[in-house]
Amino acid sequence: MDYYNHEQVFEAATKYFEGDTLAANVWMNKYALKDSENKFYELTPDDMHRRLAKDIIRVESKYPNPLSEAEVFEVLEKFKYIIPAGSPMAGIGNDNQISSLSNCFVIGNDGKSDSYGGILKIDQEQVQLMKRRGGVGHDLTHIRPKGSPVKNTALTSTGVVPFMDRYSNSTREVAQDGRRGALMLSIGIKHPDAEDFIDAKMEQGRVTGANISVKLDDEFMMAVKNNTTYTQNYPIDSDNPKYKKEINARELWNKIVHNAWSSAEPGILFWDTVIRESIPDHYADYGFTTVSTNPCGEIPLCPYDSCRLLALNLYSYVEKPFTKEAYFNGDLFTKHSRMAQRLMDDIIDLEIEKIDMILEKINADPESEDIKRTERVLWEKIREKSIQGRRTGIGITAEGDMLAALGLQYGSEDAITFSTEVHKLLAIEVYRASVDLAEERGSFGIFDAEREKNNPFIKRIKKHAPKVYEKMLKVGRRNIAMLTIAPTGSISICTQTTSGIEPVFMVSYKRRRKVNPNDKNVVVSFVDEVGDSWEEYNVFHPKFITWLKVNGYDADEVKGKKDDELNAIIEKSPYFNATSNDINWVSKVKMQGDIQKWVDHSISVTVNIPESVTEDLVSDIYLTAWESGCKGMTIYRDGSRSGVLVKDDEKQEKTDFPESVAPARPNTIDADIIRFQNNYEKWIAVIGKINGKPYEVFTGKAEDFYLPPYVESGWVSKIKTKGERTRYDFEFEDKQGYKISIPALSRSFEQEFWNYAKLISGVLRHGMPITYVIELISNLTVAEDNINTWKNGVVRALKRFVPDGTDAAEKICASCKEEAVVYEDGCLICKSCGESKCS
Template sequence: MNQIELKSTGKQTLEDCPVYTVPEALEASKKYFGGDELAASVWVNKYALKDSFGRIYELTPDDMHRRMAKEIHRIELKYPNPLSEEEIYHLFKDFRYIVPQGGPMTGIGNPFQIASLSNCFVIGHDGPSDSYGGILKIDEEQIQLMKRRGGVGHDLSHIRPKGSPVMNSALTSTGVVPFMERYSNSTREVAQDGRRGALMLTISIKHPDAEAFIDAKLDGTKVTGANVSVKIDDEFMRAVKEGKPYVQQFPIDSPQPRVKKEIDARKLWKKIIHNAWKSAEPGVLFWDTILRESIPDCYADLGFRTVSTNPCGEIPLCPYDSCRLLAINLFSYVEKPFTEEAYFNWEKFKKHAQLALRIMDDIVDLELEKIDQIIAKIENDPEDWEIKEREFRLWHKIREKCIQGRRTGVGITAEGDMLAALGYRYGSDEAIDFSVQVHKTLALEAYRSSVKLAQERGAFPIYDAAREENNPFIKRLREVDSALYEAMRQHGRRNIALLTIAPTGTTSIMTQTTSGIEPVFLVSYKRRRKVNPNDKNVRVDFVDEVGDAWEEYHVFHHKFVDWLKVKGYDPEEVAKLPYEELEAIIKQSPYYKSTANDIDWVAKVKMQGAIQKWVDHSISVTVNIPEETSEEMVAKIYMTGWEVGCKGITVYREGSRSGVLVSDKKKKEDPQNAEFKNTNAPKRPKVLEADVIQFKNNDEDWVAVVGLLNGRPYEIFTGRAEDSFSILSQVSKGWVIKNRTEEGRSRYDFQYIDKDGYRVTIEGLSRTFNKEYWNYAKLISGVLRHGMPIEYVVDMVNDLHLNDESLNTWKNGVVRALKRYIPNGTVPADNQCPNCGDDALVYEEGCLNCKSCGMSKCS
């Protein structure tokens, strides 16, 4: 640990730092979050300071906020009029006002990781290059950035279309799709603290392979490690509206293209709409709007030409630029929320907006320190220079862009809760007008702060007022605040671009608010807990297949609980009410008809377009629509987005996409399943072949024995490896034999051939089960015997809501054992989380988020 990093912990040596266990941190953090287990789990697993051995050095988020405040204060001391450490800390405390997101939260003051603070990067070529060398260069750069925790985006418009001549043994190009798969596979290979990296692939609609790109993910089996978006220009949109043809070409920007073809714009548009309706991809980027509004593109000839976006689309970037993210919690500026006297504290908001930009600029300095550490590590690595040269040059390019532009990503969260707390209905004209005023104020104050910093610290090195004077965003600033504009012309600006609205999935879990500019997804979620039906004051709502009794109750959105308390309700009593009575209470609240599926979708797009006028980067948002929504409505949403000035649109139709891969519903009959197509289970032979699979149940080693009929799972037995199953730890295959006890009961024995060739028998595979394990194993074996396809068995097991933690981890082990028998590893679950197995996945802000465990594809 170097001197800077030791200072950030407030300790002299690493040995002075206290070390906590996971249970200690979870328990303390649960108290910190007022009993919120999900928020505590998210923080401990994702953001608590820990070393590579899993030792935890922070007990609660308060320790993290102190860590970040110390480091940012250290940077402040380099400049005039520094903020005090206490002032910075109180802005962070309790996630109330300013929340650095993702990379900054994890990496600031972290002595255990040599990783970037940037949330997202874009890479690419300085000029046209689609040679194998160029393609492999991008592949390696993508991996190098992902291993440092960054999400990556890059564009494929430079790759020659399928069938083009090439000067190698292939003779003709394969087109873009094989390289989409290559980059996707690379993403899936890179681990980032227990998760895979995030990737955005884009292509211009002008590219002759655009249609193949648009179709690449439709069946759900390809390009599974990347988001894909098509860059649509105004000419194409006009051709769609007017029913005119559109010309594709390669190279896409060449006045003398080598390839040229005329297409039916409406036909391709319908394909985009259909695919988005069916599978939620591709996303759409209105590229001319992005370039027209982009302030960095005023410096395109100096290397700031925007070419793609980050994985969730909120930051369009030039090659080798990056950005860090921070969110302002809008709910905290509502005084007396949910009352008749509620009002928005504009003065506090303006002050904090300026401080947020200042802190973001400090984080740019901290990022430069991190980049220097990365470069130093590369230099000192013992590898040959030939191996590490590309990574070395990559980080020097990123460092140069960071210095030249000092780009920041100031955003917000809790917009939906802010509006509800003020009594506005999300999506109404009044709510949209108020939101626009908030974002206009944020833009003005952030830019004001950047100008002040330019006076104190210097402008970003390539600032040139003349280059920017005709930029539409700069013009809007000038129209509403001419004094600010004149000060900017005189002193410059500290940062090339400042604002975004990024996904805040895990951030909003910790702020306990709605996410980004999204409405509340649901006001209440139904949960079950196991009960003893003989206990007093217990209501039994559900009895499962094995006779266990469950009580159903409601889990509420946090700020709805605040509303209940303000209105005099007891939240614990309301949670036990039947749905009809709960619905009557919800109707009285400002959240009624304001959930993601309630609001007018076109109105939401108009709101996005109106707010976009005051966000210099972009907005990550998802338009959630019901399953029965027509393709015509999706087309209307997209067209409206272009017309009102959105920079991008993502539509998610309920049920159109799952969190894991989904196979088509219509399948050719699997020969394996031919014997299982009737509803009667095939008679069990006395002897079944069997596989032995090892798994973990908490910290215990367990073994699963899977009996096979015609190569397909027919039954399953499990037990602890240290009990009578211990000998099976060294066995991979054998036979399950059905016998009878002296009392006439069924008994299942296991035989295998040992290393000396002797047949060994283990009697009574079921004898290590307690009652619950045995009952669930019988249930699983029953559906296997009756021919339920394996992927659906996996789905069913994942859907078991088990109150006992050991049962849950046992369940996860069984799932892993069964998944090996699915040919392509896919599981047909409409909204099942691949991390925790709960049916709790939602799409927000272009991201996949789990409402049960906090898993996020983007953060």
């Protein structure tokens, strides 16, 4: 089989995306067919789309009235009309990896398990799904509250929060071919530990591997509105609960609002609305009780159900975009909506094949049966749910660009009305297609029209598409539920459009590139501290470039304009006052609520608000969302995730601070050698010191930098010769007393490690306390597994320089709550209760 190297694919993909290197990189890294040796078997997305079409028509051929390969390829080509989400794009027709085609899963124990065995079973299931590309959600409401009696040596339960840490840490350690695991943890507001859950992520560095959402019921929301008390109990749905307490609903609500205002979490789920509108919950006795959502919140699911996602590119249905004659091609959209549901049903069959491959691998693995049992049973349950319900996740992307292309300002009354009609049309035609598929292929196995007849969504279908409903009563429906609106972040980069239901984030932003000042026609914007010349230029949202061209502008010329000139042009476009930070929150919430009526699952949406917004306004946003029929909501206040957690109240009041000047570096400084091992790889660190304190860091894999095992110290010399840049050499004394020099430390290690090391060295030499440097590095969130490995080693190396007795950055002990945590021998020790933690 022919293959291509990285350079060949990058060049061809960049040409395919008309110079958009970001789109080329995303496609190459996430979706192109390649093997573990990084050999590429697809040169452009055309090859990928042919792979998808070929496998889909293999399924089509099993059923009546099959589509042709050409028909399927036509709607996939150029990411123009129908775009499968990441897992289907990467997995369909891909024999190089055994992975699921599902984007998201929810897991949970049968019954009301709250034992350690049940908790650990969920942990393993979560990891097993993440290693197959799956995002995972699960609910913690079943765990008994803090202080409850238990029949083990602990005597009382630790409550929910420690298990949030466990699940978060599991997520962070699972690598997925460049992806990290995605996790949603939820809890019902009725649970007595709900407040602790809500506060968990306010402690810096805690639960960083999960999104968290709190499930709010109507009883709680009414208590908030009326400022009355609310009863929490455990178990939450018991008639005779073991634990019960009354709380002030408004006070807990204010805590939710404050934390969301401060840090964008928790997200909130209006759970009674979710359950009331849920069609699968009418089949609860078959195991379809909805318990949580996927990590982005757009698919509420029952345990062991999964969903594959697909989006229609709304921009592509606008004919003559950005002109006075622009219109939405409803006939083509209708045709493709039906076709999309057909393709999604085919992908379910392909997913069942993938699950069978996973099960075959598990059965063939040499481990003993007791080790394999949890993983095998997990996939058997997922397979059963896939066949029983045949759930799909059809959504959209490019809503913002569609409206702009039609000359409608995002958030306006006209735009909301139009968007709602588009989603209504999508819902009716997708349901029509599922009914037609039931006639051709059979309905999902447990379909029962009588169970669903009072469901609000089904009633809307009955009212607005009576013929579809009448036919459904006769032949059934192929799929239990079908619609969603996901974020579509990566695939919208490939479609070169706005993402999901969202408006454009920014019309333009600035980017820099290094230039040769002697080149002809080069524009030097500034020269940096090492003498390199840089050009600064504007980067535009792709469809804004289309608007420029339609309106007679030279896009390349506009890219070089000054800010005031550029802003004057943007003000003439339909994107003016229509970015994510411009949209009035009332309009955003109303739009979500109106569209939600035509989405049988949920909508992933974030309301972006300015930094100046008050907590009272955030409260109003959430209350309005609940009253508007939204199923969930996340808000993001500009700047809310930076500087949230301040350790010193006195420091919090300071608004200015003096710049620090790093001490002059001698030409040669002392250095320590520290060796460590992570993930079975050997690593090495060279720590340069001034007056015994770390001043600079050089580190990477030991195989790139050979030193005799006896070398534990030496010197780092800064060398600058005529015509060369500065370099750093390492010197050590061998056993015979001779000084040995290893030149150019920067070239000895991989460039990515060198770049991070430069950043950390800058922080060290400017005097940040070593404990805070360690905390800073520990809390870096990076996608690549090799960088995480490197990061952990640097933390361990620097901890050796923390004097015993030094206060920790977070001094409050998690166990005894005393402010007594210090460093000893590189470990965190509580001087009050003796609790210790080493990394």
